[in-house]
Amino acid sequence: MKLVKLSSAKKIQLLIIPVVVLSFCFLGMLWLSISSLALSVMLYVCFGFLGFALLLLSAIAFKALSRLSIEPHDKTQSNMKFIKMGSTHMTHPHLENSIELTGDELTNQLQARRYMEMLIRAALSNQEFTLLYQPKLSTKTGRICGAEALVRWFHPELGWFSPNEFIPIAEETGLIIPLGHWVIKTVCEKIKKWHEMGFEHLKISLNLSAYQFRKGDIVEDIANVLWETQIAPYSLELELTESVLMENTEKCVLMLDVLKSMGISISIDDFGTGYSSLSYLRRFPIDALKIDKSFVNNINEKTQEDTIIRAIIAMAKGLKIKTIAEGVETKEQANYLIKHEVDELQGYYISMPLTEDEFTTQLYEDNAQVVALKH
Incomplete structure (x- = not known):
């Protein structure tokens, strides 16, 4: 094979061409980012029409490549917002400032809801749900006496979903039954773990929905989990809203009587915001009333909330x-409630919801403070 010997001029040309091309690409990116008319004019004057054309082609190519790399992420973010907005609107159609949907928009909302249902099913299989624990403080002992278990969901691609976004759909589709079973089993397993650590006084509450009472074998489910975990029933507290109790009164009375006979505590959540019929306080085996935060928010000695809270406490x-x-x-709210002899406090002044490890750490710190006071 005959080797071709390049002249010095040719070598220089071969070296310069890639540098020039790369320079134009860089200038193209710069032009896109700042849209500089002065840069365009300068290139036209220095290099003529050919230089300007090369710059333009470089810019177009760069923009196309940028779209290819950015579009999937943008599409995912857009889908996430659409799914969340769609599921929220379907489950809360009377939200303030909501707008009337067209046929296509309604179809998209329904598709988003179906997709959300599919995501919930996958989340149950992939163990994407987790529990946080918001501590409750006893006003008599000053110690943590328990916590409320709160279900949370983190999707690996779509991020965090609020309970308001997935709980209503889980109830409508019946997926609240397997999700509820997972919550009950997980809570009982954690109670056993904490009791073995020496926190026998601890009581954990969890929320039950109307669908679980209406369709699920909730009594049998809880009995089986208690048998499997071998925890004391008194350490489990079930929270129900007033609307759940009123939906099927006779059936609820029977079910709650059985749960109560097992040693499980029954608490009415958001008391005062629902039916507020005093008759059910006599009919149902209720152990605790949770005063709704709407009454706590604005309490002082001169408001209607003050009168309502004192009436609830006296009645209880x-x-x-x-x-x-x-x-x-706030500290003021806590002091007011302690003054009027509320038994337990829960909220961000006491503690934000904690992970299992964080809650365990707080239990140890709380126990250490009590031991220090005794000495």
């Missing part, structure tokens, strides 16, 4: 029912 004492105030966010 007369019926020998424990009172729990939720949504306690």
